[in-house]
Amino acid sequence: MSSRRGGRVLGTTLVLGALALGLCVGCAREEGEGVRVVASTSVLADICRNVAGRWARVTSLIPAAADPHGFQPTPGDLRSVAASDLIVLNGAGLEGALRDAMENAGLHAMVVEAGRGLPARTPGPDEVSFGEGADADPHYWLDPLLVVHYVRVIETALKTVDPAHAVAYAANADRYVARLEELDRWIGETVAVVPERRRLLVTDHLAWGYFADRYGFRLIGAVMSSVTSGGSPTARDLSDLVARIRELGVPVIFVDAAESPTLAKQVAAEAGVRVVDTLRFHSLTGPKGPASTYLTMMRFDVEQMVEALR
């Protein structure tokens, strides 16, 4: 899904064929009920909760441990979207099928893309290319300083749908931005124990580009040579990746716990390296898991990366 579609979303109110769903979309919310926010992913929902504080009810559509790239919304998902005041998407093509379904269903809620306005990265000269006409890389959230942009987009949107609590949203946003900056400092200090020549990333798909740019890593390749999951690499693609892993001495392939590690394990076996398939970088764990918030998710992943690469 191309990011071009996102151009007409931010700040617009879509009042299309709302009655197509037979729902009371756009019904005024009841006094004291709070703003209803629906975020696409659990990561975005956590960021929204931090900005909204107690003034909104935030839910996410894409369940924990699900792959957002391939998410297909159910009629129930569309009902909860239709009953919300604010819909927060990542954008840059992450929610292709969801975006299409929302546009077909018609909505009254405000829709924002948290990543809108952020420049998409282009692969470095020695990186595998995304391919001709490839989608933009939507994984902005893996750089905490780009999440500051998400926070400001969400803060502005909340102030628009609920101006009565604008001061609270601004204070919450500032507080959370300080925590993101603290996370950024912690990542910088933590990865410093990995020598630069060993900061080499091979992953399931090319998700860690913004992180790599921020913290001095190199994207060596991916099992799916694209910025989305669910591709079908050829035998040639996989043997090229094995050769690259051997040539550069990459010690590990990282896979999101929500993704199938089968192909990565085949590549790793052939290259003689290991797979770490416990990272969480698309969705959070439940409240008792090790990645129950965006901030803990990033620490959880960085600790595993550093341990495997140092």
Ligand SMILES: [Zn+2]
């Ligand atoms: Zn991804």
